Amino acid sequence: MQPQFVTQYASGVAPCFQVGERVRVRKAAPPGHIRTPFYIRGHAGTIERLCGSFPNPEELAQMRDGLPAQPLYRVRFRQKDVWPDYRGSDADVVEIEIFQHWLEKA
C-alpha cells in the first residue's frame, strides 16, 4: 500500500494493515503524552489510508527520538457506532489518525 507521505527514518516498523481492513483501537489508558483520543478507544473502524511512518509522539514528548517510526493510518469510524445517542445521518463518520501500535485486528 502506497503511503500518502514517504518518510525516511533510521528504523521503521512494517505496516501490517490494509486499506479497507477492520481494526479496533486498544482499550488502554496509560499516563504520558497520548495522541489517541480517549473517545475512540475500544471502537472499531476501517483503514482509510496509510499516511506514512512517523516517530512515536509518546516518545518524542519525553525527549527521545521516537524510533522505530510507526505506521500511521487514517481510520474511519461510523458515528453511530461511537456515540450511543448520535443524532445525524447513519452515514456520518469521524476519521482519526491512529498509530499502528494502538490498533489490532477487529
Added chain:
Amino acid sequence: MTRNQKDRGQSPISDTSAPAMGNRALTPIFSRGHHDMGGEPAGRVEPTEHDYAEWERRVDALVVLLTGILGPKLMTVDELRKNIEALGPQVYDSTTYYERWITSVAQTLIQRGIVTSEELGRKMTETQNRSHHDMGGLPAGKVEPTEHDYADWERRVDALAVLLNSKVTVDERRKHIEALPPQAYDSLTYYERWVISLGQALIQRGLLTTEELGRKMEQVCSRSS
C-alpha cells in the same frame, strides 16, 4: 463507597461519552487528560476571533523557531504539547492559549537545559523591576500617529529647560521624570512631566525652595481667577 468497590477500581464518575470500558482500572479522572475533550458535553461555539497581540505573535514565532520549522530544532512540538497537558485542569481552563504556550516553552527549555529556572526567575524579576520609563521591548498597543501644535506654555517649558541647562542638566531632569510613579507618568502629558521635573530639579539644587515655589503658584492662581 465501600472498600470493596474501591479495591475493584470502579470509578464513581459515570462518563457517558466514553465507550464502555468495563469494571477495571480505567478511571477517567486520572487516565483521561483534561485536554482530551473530544465528545465531552460543552456549550455553544462562540465564533470569537481576536486580533492577536504582538506578544502573542512573538510566542507563536518562538514556537515556530524553536521546533525547527524556521529555525534551529531545539525541541519537538510533542514536548510542548505534553507540558501544556501537564498544566492541570485549573490552569488549563483559566489561562489563554498563548499563556499556556509560553509557559510550556519555558518548561521545555528548562527541561532541555537550554535555560535554568534560576536564570529565568532572575530575568523575570529584573524585567518586572525595570523602571516604568524603560519600555523598550515590552508589549503595548497600536501606535496612533498623532501630532499636535504645541501650546505657548509648552514651548516656554522647552525654552526654560534649554536656558537652565547649565544649572540643571538633562540627566537630572530625566532622573526626576523617571522617579514619577507609573500612574503619574502615564496620566501626564510630555510637557507636564517636564515642568514638574524642572521644578523638582531646581528645588533639589537649592535654586528654589518648595515654599517659594508654592507661594508663587498661589499668587499666580489668585491672579488668574
Added chain:
Amino acid sequence: MKDNGTYKPLTYFQLMEVSLRELLVEKGVITEAQIEEAVQDMRRRTPERGASVVARAWVDPQFKQRLLADGPGACESLGIDVPKLRLVVVENTPGVHNAIVCTLCSCYPRMLLGIPPDWYKSRNYRSRMVREPRSVLAEFGLNIPEEVQIRVHDSTADMRYMVLPMRPPGTEGWSEERLASIVTRNAMIGVAVPAA
C-alpha cells in the same frame, strides 16, 4: 494630548515572554531579527493563500487531482510555500461534507492558512465537533441535509487538513481571482460553504 498607553503592569505570562526572549537572545540561541522575521512570516500566511489554491482547483481538474494526491506539492507548484506541512486536502461533493477539528489541541495547516481563530481552539468546538457536528455546523449557520454524509476529521497526528469546498453555482466564467474572493477561511475549515 494624553498618551493613552494606560498603565497596566505586565501579566505573569507577558513577563515570561519578554524574559525568555531576552535570555535566549543573550545566550545566542536565537536573534531578535529571527523572531521579528518569524512574526512577519506568519503574518504573511493568510487564508487568501488557501483560497487561491481552491480557486485553481476549481478551474483546473488536473491541478485538483494533484492537490488531492499531494497537497504540499500542489501548493508549491503555485509558488505557495508550506514548509514542513503534511497537507491532506479533503473534497466536498454533493454527497459528502467535510469538517476539520483537533480535539486534543489546535492542529491546523498554519503554514498555509496562518494562525487559526480562537473558536477553533475553544473547548466547545473541540468537544462537540466530533460528537454532534450537525448541531455545531447549524450554530455556524450551515445546515447540512440528512442525505449528505458528514466526515469529521480529527487531526491527531502529523497530517494537517484543508477542505476543498464545492464551487457554488452562479460562478460560471468567473476569473480565478474572483473565485478566490468567495473562498473564506471558515469554508476551508468546513464550517461554511462559499456563496456566489
